[in-house]
Amino acid sequence: MTNHLLIGAGSGLVTALLYSSVMTLSPLSMMLFYLAPLPLFIAGLGWGAYAAAAGALAGTLAISVVLGLITGLLFLVSEALPPVVLSYLALLSRPIPAGANGADGPGEQREWYPPGRLLVWIAAIGGVLVALPILFFGPTADQFEQNVRALFNRLIDAQPALRESLEQSGANGIDRVIDTFIVMVLPVSATLWVLATLLNIWLASKVLAMSGRPPRPWPPFRELVLPPKAAIAFLVAVICVFLGGTIGLIAGIFATTFGLALALLGLAVIHFLVADTPSRTPLLAGVYFAIFVFSWLTAAALASVGLAELVLGLRARRAATSGGPPATT
16 A cells, blocks of 8 residues: 555656646647646556545645645646546446356456546536636636736737737737637637546556556447436536526536537447448548547537437447447446
């Protein structure tokens, strides 16, 4: 156990170092910022949630000493706690009774926490974390917009060349940029957080597998299954968006995170449907190209496919007609 805690503490210090690099404001620092939780995920998925918790504590103490208590608390909430919680959930498992679900093979067979439910947790945590800045810059929607606008103006004032370029772009060029930033900052932040978290979990699993410490098994992506509550959460969030004000602002964040979860489910459905077709590779290449070029439009279409899967069971219907088993977690 002591070795596990030491490994966790070391991973927390590495995470703190990556997190603090954002202060340089370079493009590389932004990449390192999103990859900062990776060491904690490696510790958590490889040595347990206690190791990740030790790393969270060590990293928070280091950040608090060097950059101040407020920054340390921000680090704890935004970077350190999510890997602890998600590692704990990911490693939950229970024995499969002999003879159930093909558990007749050698060795103990276990049922692991479903990846779809883990994805729902990631969407929920991402929504909460991105909604928290509204309390600091708001707490009302109007105050949030005013304070973000003032902050963005100060950032532009600190870059004379950027301000001059925006002013030359036409009348109200700066105002248009700020308006676009205010509209996009929360949904984009939520999307990046969810995708970065999924990337960190995937990378942590790969690192552990290559190091000879295999992590929990992950089923193929095409078998991803979301609980029906994910669709309910998404639809409730979309409805609340139309209420406007602070509620609408926060609801838009959760509509983004749960919509992204549904889009990933839709992508998994497409992987399943084309798995046995001769043109699988070009079809999937076309889908990913559409995601890259028409990101939001393609994501909306994929989310629709995800909703259809939850309501109609597209993969189960396809499996029934082709004679194969339905996708499960």
